[in-house]
Amino acid sequence: MPAPSEFLTYIDTHADQFINGRLTEAVKKPSISTDPNHRQDDIDMGLWIKDQLESFGLTTTAIDLGPQMNDGQTVMKGDEPLQLPYLILGRAGEDPEKKTVLVYCHYDVQPADMKDGWKYDPWTLTETSTHQLYGRGSTDDKGPLCGWLNVLEAHKNCNLDLPVNLRFCFEGMEESDSEGLDNWIIAEAKKPNHGWFAGVNCVCITDNYWLNTRSPCLTYGVRGVVAFDLNIAGPQADLHSGLFGGMVYEPMTDLVHIMSKLVAPNGRILIPNIYDGTSLQPGEKEEYEKLDWTLDDLKEITGTDVALYDDKASELMGRMRFPSLSLHGINGAYSDSGFKTVIPHSVTGKFSVRIVPPQDPKQIAKLVEDYVKQEWALLQSKGSMSITTSGEGKPWIANNQDWHFSAAAKATYEIYQTQPDLTREGGSVPVTVTFSEALGSNVSVLLLPMGRSDDGAHSTNEKIDRANFIGGSKLFGAYLYEVAAATISS
Amino acid sequence: MPAPSEFLTYIDTHADQFINGRLTEAVKKPSISTDPNHRQDDIDMGLWIKDQLESFGLTTTAIDLGPQMNDGQTVMKGDEPLQLPYLILGRAGEDPEKKTVLVYCHYDVQPADMKDGWKYDPWTLTETSTHQLYGRGSTDDKGPLCGWLNVLEAHKNCNLDLPVNLRFCFEGMEESDSEGLDNWIIAEAKKPNHGWFAGVNCVCITDNYWLNTRSPCLTYGVRGVVAFDLNIAGPQADLHSGLFGGMVYEPMTDLVHIMSKLVAPNGRILIPNIYDGTSLQPGEKEEYEKLDWTLDDLKEITGTDVALYDDKASELMGRMRFPSLSLHGINGAYSDSGFKTVIPHSVTGKFSVRIVPPQDPKQIAKLVEDYVKQEWALLQSKGSMSITTSGEGKPWIANNQDWHFSAAAKATYEIYQTQPDLTREGGSVPVTVTFSEALGSNVSVLLLPMGRSDDGAHSTNEKIDRANFIGGSKLFGAYLYEVAAATISS
Numbered sequence: 001m002p003a004p005s006e007f008l009t010y011i012d013t014h015a016d017q018f019i020n021g022r023l024t025e026a027v028k029k030p031s032i033s034t035d036p037n038h039r040q041d042d043i044d045m046g047l048w049i050k051d052q053l054e055s056f057g058l059t060t061t062a063i064d065l066g067p068q069m070n071d072g073q074t075v076m077k078g079d080e081p082l083q084l085p086y087l088i089l090g091r092a093g094e095d096p097e098k099k100t101v102l103v104y105c106h107y108d109v110q111p112a113d114m115k116d117g118w119k120y121d122p123w124t125l126t127e128t129s130t131h132q133l134y135g136r137g138s139t140d141d142k143g144p145l146c147g148w149l150n151v152l153e154a155h156k157n158c159n160l161d162l163p164v165n166l167r168f169c170f171e172g173m174e175e176s177d178s179e180g181l182d183n184w185i186i187a188e189a190k191k192p193n194h195g196w197f198a199g200v201n202c203v204c205i206t207d208n209y210w211l212n213t214r215s216p217c218l219t220y221g222v223r224g225v226v227a228f229d230l231n232i233a234g235p236q237a238d239l240h241s242g243l244f245g246g247m248v249y250e251p252m253t254d255l256v257h258i259m260s261k262l263v264a265p266n267g268r269i270l271i272p273n274i275y276d277g278t279s280l281q282p283g284e285k286e287e288y289e290k291l292d293w294t295l296d297d298l299k300e301i302t303g304t305d306v307a308l309y310d311d312k313a314s315e316l317m318g319r320m321r322f323p324s325l326s327l328h329g330i331n332g333a334y335s336d337s338g339f340k341t342v343i344p345h346s347v348t349g350k351f352s353v354r355i356v357p358p359q360d361p362k363q364i365a366k367l368v369e370d371y372v373k374q375e376w377a378l379l380q381s382k383g384s385m386s387i388t389t390s391g392e393g394k395p396w397i398a399n400n401q402d403w404h405f406s407a408a409a410k411a412t413y414e415i416y417q418t419q420p421d422l423t424r425e426g427g428s429v430p431v432t433v434t435f436s437e438a439l440g441s442n443v444s445v446l447l448l449p450m451g452r453s454d455d456g457a458h459s460t461n462e463k464i465d466r467a468n469f470i471g472g473s474k475l476f477g478a479y480l481y482e483v484a485a486a487t488i489s490s
Numbered sequence: 491m492p493a494p495s496e497f498l499t500y501i502d503t504h505a506d507q508f509i510n511g512r513l514t515e516a517v518k519k520p521s522i523s524t525d526p527n528h529r530q531d532d533i534d535m536g537l538w539i540k541d542q543l544e545s546f547g548l549t550t551t552a553i554d555l556g557p558q559m560n561d562g563q564t565v566m567k568g569d570e571p572l573q574l575p576y577l578i579l580g581r582a583g584e585d586p587e588k589k590t591v592l593v594y595c596h597y598d599v600q601p602a603d604m605k606d607g608w609k610y611d612p613w614t615l616t617e618t619s620t621h622q623l624y625g626r627g628s629t630d631d632k633g634p635l636c637g638w639l640n641v642l643e644a645h646k647n648c649n650l651d652l653p654v655n656l657r658f659c660f661e662g663m664e665e666s667d668s669e670g671l672d673n674w675i676i677a678e679a680k681k682p683n684h685g686w687f688a689g690v691n692c693v694c695i696t697d698n699y700w701l702n703t704r705s706p707c708l709t710y711g712v713r714g715v716v717a718f719d720l721n722i723a724g725p726q727a728d729l730h731s732g733l734f735g736g737m738v739y740e741p742m743t744d745l746v747h748i749m750s751k752l753v754a755p756n757g758r759i760l761i762p763n764i765y766d767g768t769s770l771q772p773g774e775k776e777e778y779e780k781l782d783w784t785l786d787d788l789k790e791i792t793g794t795d796v797a798l799y800d801d802k803a804s805e806l807m808g809r810m811r812f813p814s815l816s817l818h819g820i821n822g823a824y825s826d827s828g829f830k831t832v833i834p835h836s837v838t839g840k841f842s843v844r845i846v847p848p849q850d851p852k853q854i855a856k857l858v859e860d861y862v863k864q865e866w867a868l869l870q871s872k873g874s875m876s877i878t879t880s881g882e883g884k885p886w887i888a889n890n891q892d893w894h895f896s897a898a899a900k901a902t903y904e905i906y907q908t909q910p911d912l913t914r915e916g917g918s919v920p921v922t923v924t925f926s927e928a929l930g931s932n933v934s935v936l937l938l939p940m941g942r943s944d945d946g947a948h949s950t951n952e953k954i955d956r957a958n959f960i961g962g963s964k965l966f967g968a969y970l971y972e973v974a975a976a977t978i979s980s
Binding site: 223236239240243246247248249252253254263267302304305306308315323324325326327329337338348352354380381382383427 | 713725735743756792795817825829831880915
C-alpha cells in the first residue's frame with residue numbers, strides 16, 4: 001500500500017521549513033557526547049526531541065541511564081557525577097490490529113571545529129547552490145532523526161492516521177559506545193512480554209549510508225570486530241640504541257615479526273582456520289556483482305588505485321562478506337616525525353579482526369591468541385608477551401527476503417523508482433545486534449539508510465543532500481505503509 | 491712523569507670548594523641548547539667559562555658561529571635571528587719545546603624538569619650521604635669541563651708550570667647536533683699549518699663514561715650510525731577499517747613486512763653483505779674477555795635478562811665491535827593507548843644501523859636502500875615506497891697502543907692503581923671523527939671519561955660520584971704530565 005499522496009505532497013511543499021527550521025535547529029545544538037563540557041547540550045538535544053514528539057501527540061519517557069562510568073568508577077564533572085544523556089522513548093498508537101515498528105536513531109554527534117578544515121561553521125546548517133546541506137550531524141544521525149519527525153508532523157497536519165504503531169528509541173551516546181543502552185534494552189526485553197518492546201514486529205535502524213552516491217539500499221548484515229592489544233616487553237626502561245643495540249633482545253623487533261605473521265600484503269589473513277565457516281554458497285558471488293558499485297567508486301575515495309582485487313564482486317565481498325585484519329599502529333614506540341636513538345622497552349601492537357557470521361568474537365579471539373602465542377614461542381626471544389582483547393562486537397545477518405525487507409524494498413521503489421541494493425556493512429553497528437538478539441528471531445531488523453556514501457560522517461564537512469533528506473523523509477513514511485500492508489512471514 | 495704531589499694535594503684539599511663552588515655554579519645555569527628560551531643561559535654559561543679561563547691566565551676567544559639554521563632557513567626568535575652559543579676557545583702556553591694537547595668538552599645540557607621524576611632540583615647540585623652529586627650536566631659534560639678548570643686553578647695557585655701547551659675547545663651545542671662546530675673545525679684545520687690548531691699533537695675528548703661503575707677506561711673507537719625513514723603510502727587519507735578492511739592494500743601491513751626483513755629477533759641483521767669487512771681478527775675476542783664487565787652489569791641496567799648472548803665477549807662485541815640495527819618506531823600510525831578503527835594512509839618506519847670501521851655511512855645506506863627496494867618489489871603491493879636517510883655519522887677507531895694511549899694508561903694507573911680498560915663506544919661521538927679527520931693521522935685522538943656507566947646522562951637523576959669528579963680532576967692533570975713525558979711514536 002503506497003503512502004497517501006497528501007503525505008508525499010506535504011513533505012515536498014514543506015521541504016524548506018524542514019531544512020531551515022527543524023534540521024537547522026537540530027544541527028545548531030552541539031550535542032557532542034564524547035565531550036563532558038557539551039553534556040548539557042547533549043541532554044538539551046534529547047529534551048528538544050521529546051518536546052517535538054509530544055507536540056505530535058506521542059507519549060514520551062526520558063530514561064535516566066545513570067552516571068557515566070569508566071573502568072567501574074563514576075566519571076565526575078567537578079563535584080557531581082557526570083550524568084548520561086537521556087534515552088528518549090516515544091510511543092504512537094496502541095492498536096492491536098496494527099503492526100508495531102520500532103525505530104532507532106541517535107541524537108549525539110562527533111566533535112567539529114572550523115580549524116579542522118570545515119568550509120562552513122559546522123553548527124550552522126548551510127545549503128550550497130548544488131543543494132548539499134553541510135553541518136555536523138546533518139547525515140549522522142540528525143538528518144534521519146528529523147526525517148522521522150517530518151513524517152509525524154505531516155501525519156498530524158494532514159489529519160492522517162499512522163498506519164502502524166510506532167516506538168521511537170533515540171539515544172544520545174552512540175558516538176561514545178552507546179553507554180547504558182545495551183543494558184537497558186536487554187533488561188527491558190527480558191521483562192514479561194518484552195516490557196516496553198511489547199508487540200514490536202520489526203526494527204528499523206536509520207544510521208548508515210548508501211553504498212554509493214546514486215542508489216538507495218537496504219542493509220541486512222554488519223561485520224563484527226575483535227580488537228587486540230599485543231604487548232611485548234623487555235628491558236625495564238627505554239635504552240639508547242647506540243649503547244645497547246646488538247646486546248639485547250628488542251621488543252620492537254619481536255613485535256614487528258609477529259605482526260608480519262598476521263596478515264599478508266595481499267590482505268589474506270595468515271591465522272590458520274580463520275576463514276572456517278565463511279566459504280561462499282553457490283550463486284552468492286553473483287549477488288555482489290548485481291550491486292550498483294564500481295572500482296571507480298573506490299578510487300574516488302582512496303584517491304589512487306589501492307584495490308586488492310581486480311573485480312568488483314571480490315572487492316565488495318572483501319568489505320562485507322569476509323573477515324579482514326588491519327594493523328592500526330604501535331603504542332610505546334617512537335612515533336614522531338624526527339629521529340630518536342631509542343630502543344623502546346615495551347611496545348603494544350594494535351590490530352583488529354573484522355568478522356562475519358557464523359564467527360563469534362570469543363572463538364576468533366581464542367584462535368588469534370593461540371596463534372600469536374605459538375608464533376611468540378617460535379621467536380625464542382627473551383622478555384615477555386601478552387595478548388588481550390580491547391573490544392569486541394558480534395557480526396549480524398538477516399534474511400533479506402523476508403516480509404519486512406520486501407516491504408522496505410517496495411517503499412524504496414515507490415520513492416526512488418528503483419529496486420534498492422541489498423548491502424552488508426563492513427563496519428559494526430552494535431545496536432543492530434543488540435536489538436536482534438534481545439527481541440528474538442520473530443522480530444525482523446533492517447537498516448534503512450537516508451544518506452550517501454560520500455556524506456563524510458565523522459569527518460570534516462559532513463553533509464546530507466537535500467534530495468536524500470527529503471526523499472528519505474518520504475521513504476520513511478512509505479516504508480510504514482508497506483509494512484502495514486505486508487503479511488508477516490519469514 | 492707523575493703529576494707533582496702539590497697538584498694532587500691541592501685537588502684533594504679543595505674538593506669541597508670544587509663541588510660547592512665551581513660545579514654547583516655550573517649546574518645552576520640551565521644551558522639547554524635544544525630550547526631557544528634558554529639560549530641566553532647557554533650563552534651566559536659559555537661566557538662564565540671564558541671568564542674562568544682568563545682568571546687562570548689563558549688567552550680566550552669567543553667564536554661567533556652565526557645564527558641557528560633549519561633546513562637552510564635562519565631560525566628566528568621573535569624578530570631576531572637565534573644566535574648560536576659561542577664556541578669558547580682557550581690557549582695556555584706557546585712553548586715549542588712542549589707538546590700541545592687539545593681538550594674538548596661541551597657546556598650545554600639536556601632539558602630537565604622535576605615533574606619527570608627527579609629526586610632533587612636538577613639545577614641545584616645535591617650531594618647525597620653516599621657522595622653522589624645529583625644535577626643536570628653533573629656528568630654530561632659540566633663535571634669533566636669543571637675538572638679541567640680545577641686542573642688550571644691548581645696549577646695557578648700552586649705556582650706550577652703546565653707541562654704542555656693547552657688548547658681548549660668548549661662548545662655549547664653538543665646536545666643539538668653540534669651545529670656550527672664541524673664547519674668551524676674543518677675550515678680552521680684547512681688553514682696553513684692548521685690555523686688555531688697549529689702544533690696540536692693529540693686530542694683528549696672528555697665526554698663519555700666508564701664501561702661499568704668500578705674501573706676507569708680509555709676509549710679508542712666509536713660506532714657510526716645511519717638513520718632511515720622508510721615511508722609507505724597508499725590511500726590519500728586514513729580509512730575506516732570496518733568500511734575498507736579487506737578492500738585495499740594497507741601501508742601498515744606492507745611496512746611491518748619490510749621491517750621484519752631487516753633484523754631477526756636474535757639481533758642478526760638480515761641485509762645481505764652488511765657484515766662484510768667486519769670479521770674478527772685472531773685474538774680479538776680475547777681482548778673483550780679481558781674487560782671488567784659481566785652479564786650482571788647489563789642486567790642491573792635492563793632490570794631483567796634480555797641479553798642476546800650467553801657470554802660476555804659476544805655481548806661486548808655486539809655493542810662495540812659489530813653493526814646493529816634497531817627499529818625505533820612508526821610515524822603516521824595510531825600510537826595512543828586506546829583503540830581506533832583506522833587504516834593509516836601513510837606510515838614511516840624509523841630505524842637505524844650502527845656501523846663499525848671500515849664501514850662507511852654512504853656505502854651502508856646504499857646496501858640498505860637497495861635491499862629494501864628489492865623487498866618492496868617482492869611484496870607486489872600497490873601504493874608507493876620511499877626510503878631516505880635522516881642522519882649519519884662515521885665510525886672511528888684509533889690505535890690504542892700508541893704513545894698517547896700509553897701515556898693516558900700510565901696516568902690512569904697513577905691515580906686509580908689499575909690499568910684502564912680499553913673500550914669502544916657503541917654510540918656515536920661525531921666530534922671525535924671530525925677532529926680525527928680534520929687534524930690528520932699524525933694527531934692521536936682518545937676519549938678519557940670521568941663518569942661511570944650508571945650516571946644517567948640525558949636521563950632523570952643525572953649524577954656524578956664525588957670520587958669520579960675529584961679522581962677525574964687528578965687524572966686529567968696526571969694525563970698532561972704523562973703526555974709531556976712521552977716520546978711521540980705510532
